[in-house]
Amino acid sequence: MTTTERLCALLHERHAKGLEKYGTTLDRDDMTPCQWAQHAIEEMLDGAGYLMRLKDELSKMRKEIETLRAENRELRNIIAHDRET
Numbered sequence: 001m002t003t004t005e006r007l008c009a010l011l012h013e014r015h016a017k018g019l020e021k022y023g024t025t026l027d028r029d030d031m032t033p034c035q036w037a038q039h040a041i042e043e044m045l046d047g048a049g050y051l052m053r054l055k056d057e058l059s060k061m062r063k064e065i066e067t068l069r070a071e072n073r074e075l076r077n078i079i080a081h082d083r084e085t
Contacts, residue, residue: 001009018025031039 015025
């Protein structure tokens with residue numbers, strides 16, 4: 001499945017969840033443009049928070065990987081030294 005197909009599938013899922021949870025779609029007419037803008041701002045802030053958290057986790061993982069690589073190199077050097085002696 002392509003990235004675009006996955007995005008489309010997610011949009012369809014969100015549409016169905018919105019219908020189930022709120023009984024309506026984004027085609028509703030009970031919100032003013034300012035309310036729509038406020039809702040979008042809040043959603044974007046949530047998204048920024050998720051991305052910041054993800055970035056933090058990726059940084060931790062990168063550090064852990066680098067530590068493991070260094071330990072792996074050290075072990076390889078020890079093994080190579082033991083084989084020589």
